[in-house]
Amino acid sequence: MEFGLSEDQKLLQESIRGTLERVSPLERVRKIAEAREAEAPEIRQALVELGVPGMLVPEAQGGMGMTLLDAALVAEMLGRFVAPTPFIGTAVMAPIAIAGAGSKSQQEAWLPKLASGDIVAGVAVSEKASGARDGAGIAASGGKLSGKALFALDAANADVIIAADKAGGLYLVKGDAKGLTKVRLTSIDLTRTLTELRFDNVEAEALSSGDVKATLDRMIDAGRVTLAADTLGAGAMMIEKAVAYASERKQFGRVIGSFQAVKHMCAEMASELEPCRSLIWYAAHAFDAIPDEARLMAAHAKGMTGEVGRFVARTATEVHGGMGFTDLMGLHYWFKRIGLDRQLLGSPERVRHEAAAMQGWVAAD
C-alpha cells in the first residue's frame, strides 16, 4: 500500500518546477498577459523539450504513455507559475480523445505530431461539460459541422480542434478548415486562451471508434482533475506569497504575520487546500487504475478544489491588504487563474449535481 508519489513523479515535478521557475517568472507572465498573447513560445518550447505535450500520448505513437497523475503534477506546476501556455486541451484532453475514439489511421496521423509538439490541439466540449449557454451547440450532418462552441480550450492558435456535437459525438476539425471562424473571448485570466468557434458547414472527421460517450466522459474527467491540480498549484503559491508578505510587512510596530487574525487566515487556507491535494491524487489515480470510481472522484476533486480555490484566492489577497488589490504585486494573476479554473468544464455546483446523479441520488427526469 502506497498512497503517494513515486520517486520518478517527484523528479518529474521538480524538473517542471525548475524549468518554469526559469522560463515563467512573473515579469514574463505579465508581459505576455499585457500583450494579450496568452501563450509564450519559449515556455511552450521548454515544455516540448521535456516531452510534456506527449505525456499522455501512447508510446507507440511517440509519446511517453504516462498517467493522469503525472499530468496532474505538471498542471499543478503550471498553476503555480501561472504559466501562459496551452496544456489541458492539447496535452490532456486531445490525446485522450484521439487515442480513445480515433481510428488507427487517425491515431497515426495526429498523435505523433501532438507528442512532438509540432501541433497544438484545441478542445471544444464546454457544452457537454458545463452545459450550453447563449444558444451554443454544434450539429453534425453529412460529415459537416454547423453551429457554435463556446469556451474552447487551447484553440486560439490550434492546428486541429476536437469538438463534441450536441449528440455527444466527437469530431476532429482542421484549424484552418473552410467555414471555421475563431472568435477570441477575453476572460479575466490572461494566461490562457478561450475561444468561440463558429462552424458554418465545416468539414470534419468523426472520431467514432469504440465507446465514444465513454471517451468524451474520460476527456472531461481528465480535464476536471487537471484543472483542480492547476488550482492546487496556484493556491499553494498564493499561500506561500501570503505567508512571506505577512512575515515582512510591519504595522503597529510588528510583522503582521505575528497577529493571530492574520496567522489564522493562513492556517485556514493551508488546512483547506492540503486535503484537496490528497483528493486530487486519488482522483487522478482512479482515472488511471480504478475506472469505476473515476467519474465520481473527478467531480469531487473539481468541485471541492473549486470552492477551496476561491477561498484561498480571496483570503491570500486579503492578507496582502491593499497591495494585493493592486496590479503592482501581480497577485491577481493567480486569483484570476483560480477563478477561470473554477468555471471551466463544470462549476462546483454542476459537478456536485453530476456526482449526486452518478450515485443514483437524482431521480431521472
Place this chain on the structure above:
Amino acid sequence: MDLAYGPEYEAFRAEVRDFIAKNKDKAPRRFGVARPSEESCAWQQLLIEHGYAARTIPKEYGGYGAEPDILKSRIIAEEFTAAKLPMGLANQGISMLVPTLLELGTEEQKKKWIAPTLRGEVIWCQGYSEPGSGSDLASLQTKATEDGDDFIINGQKIWTSTAHAADMIFCLVRTEPDKPKHEGISYLIFSMKTPGIEVRPLTTMTGHAEFNEVFFTDVRVPQKDIVAGRGQGWFVANATLKHERGMLGDPNQAGTRLKEIIDLMHEETIDGTRLIDHPVYRDRLVQLQSRVLAMQFHGLRLLTAASKKEDPGIARLIVKLQGCEINHQLAALAIDVLGEIGVLYGDSPHLRAHGSWQHRYMFDLGLIIGGGTAQIQKNIISERGLGMPREPKPAKA
C-alpha cells in the same frame, strides 16, 4: 501509487477475517465509556492474545509484542470496522498513559502499570486542564509541596472524563513554583482512592455528565511516582498530547457518519418527498462527501508517510482541525434534514436515532474545543507548519 496491500498483507487480512468469523459472538455490544464489563475484559484479553489489541506493546508488559507495522494495524481496524465489532479498549490509560510510560517510565513503572491497564483492570483519568489553565496549560497551579518522601497536593482539575470511575490519575502538578512556568511542572501518577480527592460530575450542554471536576485537598502521595523526574512534566505531557491529537478527527468515523446520513436522507420525507430528492440538502450532502473522501485519502497519505518514516509536515497538523469540523458539519446536516424533528431530544415522541444527531452536534462542538481548541490548532499550523512568527510575549506589567 499502489492501493493494493500485497500478498503478505492480504494473508494477514484473511487471518483477521477468520478470527472475526470464529469469535464475533464473544464481542460485547459496547464497551461502555468508563469501566469495562467482565465481558469486555474477556474480549480485550482475547484480542491481546491474537495481537489485535496492544499489538506492539512488548510481551513482558502484557502486550502482544509484534513489530510496529502500521499497515497491519490499519487492516485490523478496517476489518473490525467492516464487521461492526468493537476494537480493543480505547480508554485514556491505554491511549495516553501506556505510550507515555513505554517512552519515559522506569522499568518498575512499566511492569507495575501497563499490563493491568491493558487488561482493563486499572482505569485511569487524565489530570491536565484546570479552570484557569485551558489553552495555556503550562500556567497550571495545582501545587505539589514536598513533605518528607511525599508530596501534598492542593488544587483543582477539570475535564477529567473518567474520574468518577478511575482507579488512578496521571496528573500535572507544579512542584517548583519558583521556576519558569514550563519548567516547574511534574507528571505524577497516584491513586484516586487517596484521601482528600473529591470528584464532582460536570454536566455539559448535552445534558449528560461526560466530564468531571476533581478537587485535591491535602492529598498525600509518594514522590517516587513521578514519571521522568521533577520538572519534566511539560515535556512528558507533550509526548502524551501527541497521542491524544492522533485520535481526534479520525476520518473513518466521519465516513461511517456520512453513510448514516445518506441512509437518513433516503428514509426521511417532507410532504412525501424524500430529502435526497431536495436539491439544496443533496448539494450539502455532496459537499460534505467531498470533504470526507478528501480526509480519508489524506489519511492514506499520512499512513504511507508513517510507514516510510517520513514527516508529512503540515499535512499531519491539519487533521484535528479538519476532522472535528467535518464531524460537526455532518451532524448539523442530519439535524437540518430532520427539520423540526431534528431538535427533539431526550425521550421525545418522534425522536430519531435516540437523539444521537443532536447529541453529536453538541458533543462535537466540545471536541472542536477540547484537545487543543481550533484556534490553538491554527496557531500550531501557522507557526510550525507555515513558519509564521509567534505571538510576541506581552510586556511584563
